[in-house]
Amino acid sequence: MNIDAVKGMNDILPKQIHIWQKIETIVKDVLMRFCFDEIRMPILEYTNLFARSIGEVTDIVSKEMFTFEDRLGKASYSLRPEGTAGCVRACVQHSLIANNQQQKLWYMGSMFRYERPQKGRYRQFHQLGVETFNVAGVNAELEQLLLMQNILQILNIEENVTLKINSIGNFATRNNYKQALVEYLMPYHDELDPDSQNRLKHNPLRILDSKIEKTQEILLNAPKITEFLGAESLAHYMQLKQSLTQLNIKFIEDHKLVRGLDYYNDTVFEWVSNDLGSQNAIGGGGRYDGLGTIIGNMDVKASGFAIGLERLLLVYMAKFGGEKLLDQNHAYLICSGESDTIKLLLAAKIRNICPNIKLDICMQDALGFKAQFKKADKVGAAVALIIGADELANNSITVKFLRDSEKQQITIPFNELNKHLQEIQ
Ligand code: HAM
Numbered sequence: 001m002n003i004d005a006v007k008g009m010n011d012i013l014p015k016q017i018h019i020w021q022k023i024e025t026i027v028k029d030v031l032m033r034f035c036f037d038e039i040r041m042p043i044l045e046y047t048n049l050f051a052r053s054i055g056e057v058t059d060i061v062s063k064e065m066f067t068f069e070d071r072l073g074k075a076s077y078s079l080r081p082e083g084t085a086g087c088v089r090a091c092v093q094h095s096l097i098a099n100n101q102q103q104k105l106w107y108m109g110s111m112f113r114y115e116r117p118q119k120g121r122y123r124q125f126h127q128l129g130v131e132t133f134n135v136a137g138v139n140a141e142l143e144q145l146l147l148m149q150n151i152l153q154i155l156n157i158e159e160n161v162t163l164k165i166n167s168i169g170n171f172a173t174r175n176n177y178k179q180a181l182v183e184y185l186m187p188y189h190d191e192l193d194p195d196s197q198n199r200l201k202h203n204p205l206r207i208l209d210s211k212i213e214k215t216q217e218i219l220l221n222a223p224k225i226t227e228f229l230g231a232e233s234l235a236h237y238m239q240l241k242q243s244l245t246q247l248n249i250k251f252i253e254d255h256k257l258v259r260g261l262d263y264y265n266d267t268v269f270e271w272v273s274n275d276l277g278s279q280n281a282i283g284g285g286g287r288y289d290g291l292g293t294i295i296g297n298m299d300v301k302a303s304g305f306a307i308g309l310e311r312l313l314l315v316y317m318a319k320f321g322g323e324k325l326l327d328q329n330h331a332y333l334i335c336s337g338e339s340d341t342i343k344l345l346l347a348a349k350i351r352n353i354c355p356n357i358k359l360d361i362c363m364q365d366a367l368g369f370k371a372q373f374k375k376a377d378k379v380g381a382a383v384a385l386i387i388g389a390d391e392l393a394n395n396s397i398t399v400k401f402l403r404d405s406e407k408q409q410i411t412i413p414f415n416e417l418n419k420h421l422q423e424i425q
Helices: 014-033 047-054 059-063 084-093 139-154 171-191 194-202 204-209 213-219 231-246 291-296 309-320 340-353 369-378 389-394 414-424
Strands: 044-046 067-069 076-079 103-112 124-133 162-167 265-272 281-287 302-308 330-335 358-361 383-387 396-401 410-413
Touching: 014 103, 014 139, 014 309, 044 047, 044 084, 047 059, 047 076, 047 084, 047 291, 084 103, 084 124, 084 291, 084 302, 124 139, 124 309, 139 231, 139 265, 139 281, 139 302, 162 231, 171 194, 171 204, 171 213, 194 204, 204 213, 231 265, 265 302, 281 309, 302 309, 330 340, 330 369, 340 358, 340 414, 369 383, 383 389, 389 396, 396 414, 410 414
Parallel strands: 330 358, 330 383
Antiparallel strands: 044 076, 067 076, 103 124, 124 302, 162 265, 265 281, 281 302, 383 396, 396 410
């Protein structure tokens, strides 16, 4: 029997990778222009780190982590379900955020959650995470929301994504609100779905996220968390909304947005899209000023977000399809009757003098011109570079455009190839 990949963990095949690379390149370019620095953390951390940061009673920690002990049974490790905890751990460990040092960091990589796989939900998935440390005011959130807006604009999917925001205040706000919510919901106990009944005891805020229609109906008249905000949180939230409007970032307020991780305070946000089905969140984040204290006993103002790259790709492909665009700089070397070694040598010379082109060659010996042209077509080359007996004798090369019949085939001195290709691209 064949051994397939583990359920919910996907191979990304060569025919899909070009979209990944395109999106990753755009994202990294925007991050660079906003002056965020990359950080790479291990994918494995001590389980405690996640339990303490994300919260013991959250779904992620209580049901979704890939957790195992070391061979001696002395330590418990978990594959990272998200990047924020590891990022803060690394910053504390390497003194990057002590003494109020500002940091603007990003990471990209695999995350692992033991969830039931479906469209847009996998057990291994990829996130881009962005974290800003030691910026107290709303500017941290605003810069990140601008950054994401910029990514969506460049990908031309801004219209397909909605930004939702809310404020969940501080610890006291949430405690008071939890109490009020439970009091409101208790009389409806028997009408709630079993999951929500369970959450009444352990994690009542998550009931707001329920996908069950009847539960949502009951919630229509529930108290709103924003009614419980203290003066400071309210001022922060008002400032955020005002600045978003000034910055021309569209948003809607969602009083039921509370997020599935415990470390947030004040601002929370999520980007959702109708192109995704039930797993409709492309990304989310918010402020988490208390996590530095939990992880490193350090008072650190922090704000961040992560986007699920699979979901970003799904939204992009829903609009533009997955077709590979023709690379104008993709060339194919076609040689007559030469041995493979000479072909490889000619290709090496071309790669040397034309550093900006992608050059393919036919790896099969002694194929005729026609068959080589067919191969050039199949790989999607835009240009054929032909070296026959004449070209070899004259130290020249012929350039033929395979996708543009209006451009004339031309024979030029070999060492002018780069200049010529630049002129026509
Ligand atoms: P999160 O909302 O748990 O936040 O995840 C962020 C995004 O990761 C989601 O919106 C979704 O696009 C993607 N995602 C989550 N689970 C899966 C899955 N099973 N399959 C595919 N995609 C998934 C966080 O992880 C926080 N660390 C974000 C953050 C950073 N907050 C502050 N800084």
